[in-house]
Amino acid sequence: MSMSPRARWAVPAVVGAIVAAAFVAPPLMASASSDDLPDVTPEQLVTDVAKAPDQPLSGTVVYTARLGLPSLPLGDVAGASPVNLLDGSSTLRVWSDGDDRSRASLLGPTSEYSVVRDGSQAWTYSSTDDQVVHYSIPASDQARYESMQAQPQVAGDLPTPAAAARSVLNLVEQYSSVTLDAATTVAGRSAYDLVVTPKDSDTLVGHVVVSIDAKTDTPLRVQVWSTKDTKAPSMEVGFTDVTFAKPSDAVLSFTAPAGVDTKDVVVPLPAATDEPSTALPEGVTVSGTGWETVVQASGVNVAGLLAGSTDALSTVPGSKPMIGSKSGQKLLDEFGADGSDKARELDLPTLYQTLTTAVPEGRLVQTTLGSVLVTTDGRVLVGAVPGSTLQADAR
């Protein structure tokens, strides 16, 4: 105990240095280089991903949207809800058995919003509302389900890297050029970076980077870059950690908690079983191709939807339009296809006024990746294109 005062004051400095090293070193070591991956052509990689069986996995996904929307009056007050996905960063946990059972949970600081799929059934649960929505297919469709493996559509679905990659790679063949970037590391795993660049010039999508796990061909991260913003991806969804193992049965099943109000929704399977359905729901027209696709839905009762009327939901053609742009579809989902209590609590009219700007044709939402135009005569136009294109289409 005969240290000099100076030596004694050196102790906290040393402790501080050790602590800093302990927190800084692990991430540096994790980002080890991954240059020695087998060579592959971009085309081959796209085919591999399409062919690769879905892997059983569990992990943490971070989803970030920088859509350039006006800041929303939401904060954390509302708890975990799919509306959070409109802007900023969200953390999700995902589990999948690689087949038809999966769970995705959107995490709030003290709340959670979950989507559980178990074969022909699906549930959403919001801890903030303490409400369960149970989706199932009609009994008459049960036999057909076995052969189709088409799962019920869920309002307020959550994004995963696999789903985002699928919607991008579907557009690869005709409308995009594909190149391979330097190998990268995502969630501690070596991955190929596939760069998909639209051939169309009018779309807002600059390019899309899909990071594909070298071992399993599973998409680990998707970054969508806008032509408007070259500093950071406008949308990013990727794993921060991932384990390729079958999740436990408890995770992949769901039983509604006792004493919670459950809303039952029966979703009929699509009629055509042998060929992919190309028929559009009534009132929906599509113009343009590939990345420039503009979807137009007419006869939508926007005012009714904003008032939270469930009757107005029936005016949304097909209730779930097929839309080329993922972000556009998400926007429409938030405004249209979710007439739940949650949406009403968020004061939809105010949200709508904040997000949209008045144009001669009606009201327009412009994001870095797409636009939505709601015309005064009840049409909704959505596309991954600038607002001016939608306005021209609407005239």
Place this chain on the structure above:
Amino acid sequence: MSLVEAVPSRASSYWRLQRSELRLVLGRRRNLVLLVGLALVPLLLGLVLFFTQDTALSGQGPAFLSRVTGNGLFLVVASVFLCLPFLLPLTIGIASGDAIAGEAAAGTLRYLLTVPVGRSRLLLVKAVGALVFAAAAVASIAVVGLVAGAALFGVRDVTLLSGDTVPLAAGALRVLAVVVYVGLSLTGLVAVGLFFSTLTEVPVGAMAATVVVAIVSGVLDTIPSLHAIQPGLLTHHWLDFAEFLRLEPSWSVIGGGLAVQAAWVAIFGALAWSRFTTADVTS
């Protein structure tokens, strides 16, 4: 100092001092009032929820509150959650800020230094005293919350944030883990308070500075442009106790939160030690 080191019974005199410090901390009237005040939070909260549960006001308010009427175990979680932003930091600030500065202000610190126990050990005695009081503060909320919750609403299987239900025993264990995590989350603030307490002879100053650190940390945590430093903030991981109420608690999240507290304890513990063992004690 070397004379003090040579006394053969220094271990026993350490324990004697530690025992008397704990008696002092847990027996002091001001501290008992603080503990009773914290214990009143779950009691009042439980009574309010009990009498409004069939009215239009039920099911509203912050997270966990709406679950209390269905399961008394959640009264523990809701009370801890409500006390975490201000009441607990205030309690910790009072207890740890007073530890050394209080003795200095009362003029008793120099008498304490005549006890055959080195300054390092005296600081340890004070740190243990402050930590035990922090634990007592969290425990008083939890115990009263559990008793009041069980009496008013009953306890049953626990519905997690994911909507899944776990049996009562497993659920109670998770709630216990929440309480333990919250208690450990406060250790960093105890170390900060102890350091401030070695700097001054004005206990109120050390107490206020400690509470201000917790509040400023909470404010910095809400500023988006500071996201790079936020994971290291003292209060950033406090709400991660909710991890224990998720379907599969992530041990990396929980471990990360505890590691940040350990870092604050190490740095401010070392600072407090340097300051206390080099300072001239005049009063």
